[in-house]
Amino acid sequence: MATDALSERLSSKLHLQTKTVGEERIRRAKEKDDDVAFCTMFSMDGDPTFKCCLGKYCLIGDPKKTDPGTKKMEYKTRQWHEKCFCCVVCKNPIGTKSFIPREQEIYCAGCYEDKFATRCVKCNKIITSGGVTYKNEPWHRDCFTCSNCNTSLAGQRFTSRDDKPYCADCFGELFAKRCTACSKPITGIGGTRFISFEDRHWHNDCFICAGCKTSLVGRGFITDGDDIICPECAKMKLM
16 A cells, blocks of 8 residues: 555656646747747646647547646647647647647648648749749749740840740740841840831841941931941942
């Protein structure tokens, strides 16, 4: 009998000490605003203030049940039976694994990523870092490529057509007008200016007199067959 009484006293002391240590850790965590959950032991007397925050959905069946030896989880100001502290999606107990709180719900890391993580619109895989936003949609840097040649466009100049991105070279080859003088594409990328006259187009730097090679930008000019010439050269040709 004496042995049983001693054992009972030691057991009670152990549970009380475990609860005290747990409460001290929780108190320190609250002071530091740590984002962690703690698992503690109920004392043999139970805890009259405890109520599992799952309420009527408590997996134990009674949100106030505190049988001796029952474990509880505490996070911020909320408490659960250990069995009730589980992912809201997969229902697996969190235990000592990582978890992510969102509003009033708890998620395991895997379910949180599946439900909320940012995914690339091209490959549908999760973007962990270094993504690119285009048309308000997220892309991996490696997935954000030219629609024609698949060259990465991250950090590069590009333009779009029909909501598809293209590098400057491909856009010029596929869609741009061509300069009458040099036959190269006029893309307009980077603020490039160009001159249009009737059905012909020139880069600003290519819009020069066919005779003296001076720039005709902002000046009067005369057409001479396929050429454009300045008034001075036109006079010379008439003499």
